[in-house]
Structures are given as C-alpha cells and as structure tokens.
Amino acid sequence: MMKIDLLKDAWARFMEARSFVLACHQRPDGDTLGSALGLAHVLRLAGKDVVVISEDGIPDNYTFLPESDTVVTSTDRRDFDIGVLIDSEGTKRIGSAADAVTSSKVHACVDHHLPSGGFGEIRVVDYHRSSTAEVVYELLEANDVIFDAVAATHLLTGIISDTGGFKFSNTKPRTFEIASKLQAHGADPAMIAREVYESRPIRSMKLLGRALGSLQIDESGRVVWATISKHDLDELGATDADTDSIVNHVTTVKGPKVAILFRESKPGSIRISLRSRDGVDVDRVARAFGGGGHKAAAGCHVEGSLDHAVDVVVNEVLKWME
Ligand SMILES: [Mn+2]
Structure with a gap:
C-alpha cells in the first residue's frame, strides 16, 4: 500500500515542476486515458504546462472523455521537467513517446501493474489497486487537491473501464468508496458505462x-x-x-x-x-x-x-x- 508520506512527497515534487509529459500505453484503454487526462486536468488547474501523449490516439468509445482532443500522438519537445508513465510499468509499452519521457529531467511512474524494473525517481505505484485511476485519486486526496467534475469523469472512467463496470475481482471496498466520491464530484456513472460499453460500431x-x-x-x-x-x-x-x-x-x-x-x-x-x-x-x-x-x-x-x-x-x- 502507498504510504501517505510517499503521496505527499510525490505531489510536492510535482508542484515544484513547471512542465510535464504524461504518456499513455499503446492500444490505450479507459484507465490509461482517464488517468492521464485526469492528472493533466488537475495539473493544468495548478498552472502547469502538460502534454498528454497516446501514440495510438483515442479509441472511438473514449472520445467522449472531456479534453480528449488535447491528446497528441507524438511530440518533438524534449524540454519537460517531469516525464510520467501512466498505467504502464516500463517504457516498452509507450512506443515512440519514450523519447519525450526519458529526456525529461525527472522520471515518474503512476501505475498499478506488478513492478518490473522500477522506472522513475518518483513512483506512485500500487499493484493492489483496480486501476491507475484509483492511484491518481489517492494522490489527489492525500494532498487535499481540489478537483472538479471533469477530472472526476476522467478518473471514474478509468475505474469503470479497468473493473469491467465493477464486475472484476480487483473491485475492492475502497474502489466503491472512491467511485462514490467521484460521483459526488459530478461524474455520471450511467453515462460513462453507456459510452464505454454500449457504443460499439x-x-x-x-x-x-x-x-x-x-x-x-x-x-x-x-x-x-x-x-x-x-x-x-x-x-x-x-x-x-x-x-x-x-x-x-x-x-x-x-x-x-x-x-x-x-x-x-x-x-x-x-x-x-x-x-x-x-x-x-x-x-x-x-x-x-x-x-x-x-x-x-x-x-x-x-x-x-x-x-x-x-x-x-x-x-x-x-x-x-x-
Ligand atoms: Mn490499468
């Protein structure tokens, strides 16, 4: 489990930085996209310069995510303060985005996969969690970060997507608690479930x-x-x-x-x-x-x-x- 000190330290280091690149994994799912967009939204509210990369773009059923049109498939920038892997344990899964992430001054990983290699000086990783979105939520809550319905929608999408709509065995009491708080913040679970699961071509x-x-x-x-x-x-x-x-x-x-x-x-x-x-x-x-x-x-x-x-x-x- 992630210690509160770790979450506070990670956030403090994020707040010292000015620019971020957040990399989603290839063949992106709702968790990597929702977690990256949610964290990006909150960092932008704090005045940070944030680029989200998804090498494979946005699948049709996730284009409903607010601010998904800000996601780029690549960037030539190599001047980021912090490069973050979102929902992947190594740079192998982020494809060409690896250059922008590894050339950043500081490396970070926000994830819930079994660690292999331990990428990053800043690691917000808990493999007991249903989703990276849950990990992002804990990071925000531990630091009393105020967020809105947009970020709540991003994070609840990550949770709904990685738990199969709360059906998988990774759904824990804390998962429901967090989902409940995200709904109270304005996220709409019925809308998200319809977009994610009932919008197939x-x-x-x-x-x-x-x-x-x-x-x-x-x-x-x-x-x-x-x-x-x-x-x-x-x-x-x-x-x-x-x-x-x-x-x-x-x-x-x-x-x-x-x-x-x-x-x-x-x-x-x-x-x-x-x-x-x-x-x-x-x-x-x-x-x-x-x-x-x-x-x-x-x-x-x-x-x-x-x-x-x-x-x-x-x-x-x-x-x-x-
Ligand atoms: Mn995930």
Missing part, C-alpha cells in the same frame, strides 16, 4: 459474433478460447481495436477457469489476452511468452499461425493448473 458486434462462433473448450473443461483471424478483421473492415473487449465475453462461459482470446492482428503475429477466475495466475502464463499483466488478466504475443498459438498457450495454461 456494428463491425465490432459482427466481429464479436464471429469470435463467439469460434469458441472451443479443452478436453478437461478448464480452458475456453476464441479466435479471430486476419481474414475476419479484413472482411468486416474491423481493426485490432475492435477486438478489445471481446475476451470479456469469452469469460462468461460457465465452467472454465481460464478464458483466452487469440487474434491474428498481423499475418503470422498472434495477440493473446488471458482472463482467469478462482485465483489462477495468468500473469505467469503471459510471462512465459514475454508478456505480462495481472494475476487475473494478462496478455502476450506469439509468432506463427493461430493454430500454433492456441496449441502452445493452452498447453502452458494447463501446465500451471496442474
């Missing part, structure tokens, strides 16, 4: 249909998976971003403890998302393939065909379940 729904049509369960009934081929994506005019929440539908099958989505994002390159229940650790599985994440939600890449990826990853999962 039709191509994305058709893709979900194909993924569900591909569902398979291993002989022991412990692992369920779906596949999406490059052909599926091309035929529907869909992109990798349209596959993002599909794994959460795979997890709704009763019985299996591990659910996996395999998608051929590029020919010969398979992106894999793993979800687990009842304490099965899929972070270890993802790490075996050079990926990672959390105990109950992780991801990795495997080179080769879809069939090959299914074969090696399902076997690796079964190995850890023995």
